[in-house]
Amino acid sequence: MANKLIVAPAPHVQTAQSTARIMRDVVIALMPALVVSTIVFGVDVLRVTAISVAACVLFEFLIQKFLVRGSLTISNWSAVVTGVLLAFNLPASIPWWIVVIGAFVAIAIAKMTFGGLGKNPFNPALVGRVFLLIAYPVQMTDWPLPVNGAFDALSGATPLAAVKHGIAGPDALGVQNLLIGNMPGSLGEVATLALLLGFVYLLWRRVITWHIPVTILATMALFAFLVALCSGESGEMLWQLPLFHVLAGGAILGSVFMATDYSTSPMTVRGGVIFAVGIGVVTMLIRLWGAYPEGMSFAILMMNACVPLINKYVKPKRFGVVK
Amino acid sequence: MKTFPMGGVHPSENKLSSAKPIEVLPLPEVVNIPLAQHIGAPAVAKVAKGDKVLTGQLIAEAGSFMSANIHAPISGTVTAVDMVANGQGLRQMMITIKREGDEWAEGIDRSETLVKECSLSAQEIIAKIKEAGIVGMGGATFPTHVKLSIPAGKKAECVIINGVECEPYLTSDHRTMLEHGEELVVGVTILMKAVGVDKAYIGIENNKPDAIAHLSKIAAQYKGIEVVPLKVRYPQGGEKQLIAAVTGRQVPPPPALPIDVGAVVCNASTTFAVYQAVQKGMPLIQRVVTITGKNLKEPKNLLTRMGTPVSALIAAAGGLPENAGKVIxxxxxxxxxxxxLDSPVTKGCSGITVMSEQDARRREASQCIKCAKCVSACPMGLEPYFLSKMTQKKNWDELEARMITSCIECGCCQSTCPAYLPLLDWVRLGKQTVMGRIRARAAAAPKK
Amino acid sequence: MEVLLYTILTLCVLGVLAAVILYFVAQKFRVEEDPRIDEVEKMLPGANCGGCGFAGCRGMADALVKRDDISELFCPVGGGDCMKAIAAYLGKAAAEKQPEVATVRCGGTCEKRPRTNEYNGAKSCAVAASLYAGETGCAFGCLGLGDCVAACAFDAIHMNPETGLPEVDPDKCTACGACVKACPKMVIELRKKWPKNRAVYVSCVSKDKGAVVMKACKAGCIGCGKCEKVCAFGAITVENNLAYIDPQKCKLCRKCVNECPTGAIKLVGMDPLPKEPKAPAAPKAAPAAEKVAPAAPKAAPAAEKAVEKAAEKAAPAAEKAAPKTAPAATKEPSHES
Known part of the structure; x- marks a missing residue:
């Protein structure tokens, strides 16, 4: 025998999954939505995504190389995920320099200052988006119309904004347009069906479990249903409003890809459900009575802040312990 | 299909030798018998250098109640009672015997005839098991007579036979169930009599349909014995997981024992050894050992005498492959x-797994990404990521509060970690330290 | 203007209210504490290393003030001077302790103690020690994974990548004992600190028989007992095949250093005694040649063989009983040396 024997404590097998593979799977799961978005808004989508990804990776590389001397982690694809998610939260017409600023906030401030992957308390892409939304409100809400969507029913507002400001009713667009993304909006949020495809892929690859996304959407639907009921609606509106709120805006993108972010979500399934209910409720509160038409990003960030608390008090059910 | 309530993983089964009938390994020329092959006090040597011994003769006596007898696995001359390196390179007391022929001690029935009737009382059965030096052969090596001696105030309700063999690669229990099914079921009736119950379950994972069918057929002839097929999931062979899978009852955290939920669990190979000890007077001097590995020429199941060097098994399977990186x-x-590799096969050794260097080397660990896969994989409902971190910070009180002593060291957490963190390496260390602190506290308590 | 006024007024009232509440709460929940504890804590070094046995300097200060007899308490970092000053302040009798230094008692460098397997687990001596004997054939020596380095709060102990062993910086070492507690193999000992960092000690803790030691490590103590015989002060005892030099009795005469056939007795900060022309039992052993302090070339191979033979004769039974370690073990030395 040529080699020395290797000795290590048990177990002697490791999973085929790896951090890089998980992150790569998330990127793959986002690809259908990117394709749909490109069809809807044109090549600008690819431009914004490319700038965002490149800037995120570059900032992470520079910070690790020159500021926090340590091992480089850009090969684990996590910066790419942040880049794509940030781009998905922007309008296609956004100037390139705003994208770069958003990437800087996401990577440098929201991720690396806390110690990098796994230690950030807030979702980096969302911190980037919210920063831009507050710093550049005009550019961030200038939604281009779908290139081949031959309608201007909403006069350039997102469906959520249109409904909020009373321009149109929740049923104006129709479920079909909401599903295939024939509406104004940020890159990622228009392609509902494609995002759901990504969700299925992530479930199949065992990257995430269904608990958080399904709970968020169910909470939102229930909330909308109750609101419709209380405001005296009846008939079609009882299901139109919940369906609209689940399909429009960033609900699917946020619940599948952002709320399930590992380091900013609770460690237990029960904790995850509490977290998800919180997101659903806060989102609906902002959408219905807040200053902004969309509340998903704020809701996720707010619940991110509660995660350490949830982790402290919600422990897994211990084997053999009866309460 | 039944299984345990939480956590668990499903590693590649790799049961390479499941279709290979048990072969008898030629007798070794020299054997080394460790005095500590079981949990508890080491046995006390009853022979000295130069003594002649017969196969099956008692050579070391149980050091206390929580200990086990040891018998000579071959006949010959004792050449040393001295410190010899074990598989981990640590020196421990061993009796070395040089073989001369194969002469057996008296009173051992080596025939194949099945003896169904057992007229002994429970006490006598347990005494026979103790005399034969039987310990849990699934790897835990807990002395069987201790397990069968139900403490006062507790009551056994059922016997559970562990034929799960959830550990990848290993097939020794599987082959024993197939080839010694009749004897095994008689062994079950003996165990039922020993603990005074009329219900027994044989838990088998459904990746062994032949064993399930075979034992179900035999068990149908007896009263109160039921074969329970289980969903394939590791660590189903863990005592607490098996009880939960079969009866639905969860053993409370330590210091509670399986008997607290009325269960007595016994491994399949151990049950066969019980049959042999009680019905045939055969002490525990040999066992089936699976020698396996993807790069081995011939993975096999070998009936091996205790004390045989592991290298002899590897040689019988075609020798150590060129790219061998780890022998487990x-x-x-x-x-x-x-x-x-010259260290001996002991009572708890159910298999030898040879891994290639490529498979054996751990991939480089990166940082925790809080994916919580370890939490959902833990069959005891613990938080391995947290326990590992707190061990490194030496925060023993926090570890105790988070129930680190419940850890069964199954390795689900570490094998499922996508960052390849050595979670269990740390948790095991933390558990040892916390248990030491608890013992120290208990020792100090009466003084105050 | 009115708004401004009201705002300021409201804030002022709130401030006063809060101050009053805080004052009463502070009165109610005040903890009476001896002010000397603060003073003593200031006099302590503030390293919070735990070398005194308390969790931190505050705990030590508390004990120093509260106990009548403080002769059992000692701060290894501050040393005798610090303890004297505290004792004078408190009017109690101080403990007297000679200065000590952490000493690594293993000479099994990569070269002298070849690796026979590769450890691939968590990088911790405690984890490795609870698993198995270690990467070399020696089950007693340093594991080289650096638990002592991690435990040191004073940057006084470092791994030498060439030897694979930790080295103590005697000027930085405060003898707090953290490394001693951290080492699962109990290789590190606190020994008397001589002026100019001189030291003579047995750099081996192996209790294996001579032949087993020889096989695993060329720098190990084989328990031959030659040093014990030559010591004029009765400082050396051989127990369980291992020599130990009592630091309290040793006078640094260095006679034992020349006697040791394997060079397990280490000499620091001094030149070895001149080689004696007289030839006792192992004439060609030429031990001084392999000492650490002078950078002499390796001893003649013949000398080593002579030693090996002597050891084999000393314990023939042990040689046979000794197991062959992993097959690689027998080959490795010839490759590396």
């Missing part, structure tokens, strides 16, 4: 990596 005493989930 046991399976890849819970087995111990070896450094000394």
């Amino acid at each position: 005493n046991g399976g890849p989930m819970m087995g111990r990596a070896m450094v000394n």
Whole structure:
């Protein structure tokens, strides 16, 4: 025998999954939505995504190389995920320099200052988006119309904004347009069906479990249903409003890809459900009575802040312990 | 299909030798018999250098109640009672015997005839098991007579036979169930009599349909014995997981024992050894050992005398392959990596797994991404990521509060970690330290 | 203007209210504490290393003030001077302790103690020690994974990548004992600190028989007992095949250093005694040649063989009983040396 024997404590097998593979799977799961978005808004989508990804990776590389001397982690694809998610939260017409600023906030401030992957308390892409939304409100809400969507029913507002400001009713667009993304909006949020495809892929690859996304959407639907009921609606509106709120805006993108972010979500399934209910409720509160038409990003960030608390008090059910 | 309530993983089964009938390994020329092959006090040597011994003769006596007898696995001359390196390179007391022929001690029935009737009382059965030096052969090596001696105030309700063999690669229990099914079921009736119950379950994972069918057929002839097929999931062979899977009852955290939920669990090979000890007077001097590995020429199941060097088994399977990187005493989930291949097969050794260097080397660990896969994989409902971190910070009080002593060291957490963190390495250390602190506290308590 | 006024007024009232509440709460929940504890804590070094046995300097200060007899308490970092000053302040009798230094008692460098397997687990001596004997054939020596380095709060102990062993910086070492507690193999000992960092000690803790030691490590103590015989002060005892030099009795005469056939007795900060022309039992052993302090070339191979033979004769039974370690073990030395 040529080699020395290797000795290590048990177990002697490791999973085929790896951090890089998980992150790569998330990127793959986002690809259908990117394709749909490109069809809807044109090549600008690819431009914004490319700038965002490149800037995120570059900032992470520079910070690790020159500021926090340590091992480089850009090969684990996590910066790419942040880049794509940030781009998905922007309008296609956004100037390139705003994208770069958003990437800087996401990577440098929201991720690396806390110690990098796994230690950030807030979702980096969302911190980037919210920063831009507050710093550049005009550019961030200038939604281009779908290139081949031959309608201007909403006069350039997102469906959520249109409904909020009373321009149109929740049923104006129709479920079909909401599903295939024939509406104004940020890159990622228009392609509902494609995002759901990504969700299925992530479930199949065992990257995430269904608990958080399904709970968020169910909470939102229930909330909308109750609101419709209380405001005296009846008939079609009882299901139109919940369906609209689940399909429009960033609900699917946020619940599948952002709320399930590992380091900013609770460690237990029960904790995850509490977290998800919180997101659903806060989102609906902002959408219905807040200053902004969309509340998903704020809701996720707010619940991110509660995660350490949830982790402290919600422990897994211990084997053999009866309460 | 039944299974345990939480956590668990499903590693590649790799049961390479499941279709290979048990072969008898030629007798070794020299054997080394460790005095400590079981949990508890080491046995006390009853022979000295120069003594002649017969196969099956008592050579070391149980050091206390929580200990086990040891018998000579071959006949010959004792050449030394001295410190010899074990598989981990640590020196421990061993009796070395040089073989001369194969002469058996009296009173051992070596015929194949099935003896169904057992007229002994429970006390006598347990005494016979103690005399034969039987310990749990699944790897835990808990003395069987201790397990069968139900403490006062507790009551057994059922016997559970562990034929799960959830550890990847290993097939020794599987082959024993197939080839010694009749004897095994008689062994079950003996165990039922020993603990005074009329219900027994044989838990078998459904990746062994032949064993399930075979034992179900035999068990149908007896009263109160039921074969329970189980969903394939590691660590189903863990005592607490098996009880939960079969009866639905969860053993409370330590210091509670399985008997607290009325269960007595016994491994399949151990049950066969019980049959042999009680009906045939055969002490525990040999066992079926699976020698396996993807790069081995011939993975096999070998009936091996205790004390045989592991290298002899590897030679019988075609020798150590060129790219061998790790030799494991046991399976890849819970087995111990070896450094000394001349170390002996012991009572708890159910298999030897040879891994290639490529498979054996751990991939480089990166940082925790809080994916919580370890939490959902833990069959005891613990938080491995947290326990590992707190061990490194030496925060023993926090570890105790988070129930680190419940850890069964199954390795699900570490094998499922996508960052390849050595979670269990740390948790095991933390558990040892916390248990030491609890013992120290208990020892100090009466003084105050 | 009115708004401004009201705002300021409201804030002022709130401030006063809060101050009053805080004052009463502070009165109610005040903890009476001896002010000397603060003073003593200031006099302590503030390293919070735990070398005194308390969790931190505050705990030590508390004990120093509260106990009548403080002769059992000692701060290894501050040393005798610090303890004297505290004792004078408190009017109690101080403990007297000679200065000590952490000493690594293993000479099994990569070269002298070849690796026979590769450890691939968590990088911790405690984890490795609970698993198995270690990467070399020696089950007693340093594991080289650096638990002592991690435990040191004073940057006084470092791994030498060439030897694979930790080295103590005697000027930085405060003898707090953290490394001693951290080492699962109990290789590190606190020994008397001589002026100019001189030291003579047995750099081996192996209790294996001579032949087993020889096989695993060329720098190990084989328990031959030659040093014990030559010591004029009765400082050396051989127990369980291992020599130990009592630091309290040793006078640094260095006679034992020349006697040791394997060079396990280490000499620091001094030149070895001149080689004696007289030839006792192992004439060609030429031990001084391999000492650490002078950078002499390796001893003649013949000398080593002579030693090996002597050891084999000394314990023939042990040689046979000794197991062959992993097959690689027998080959490795010839490759590396």
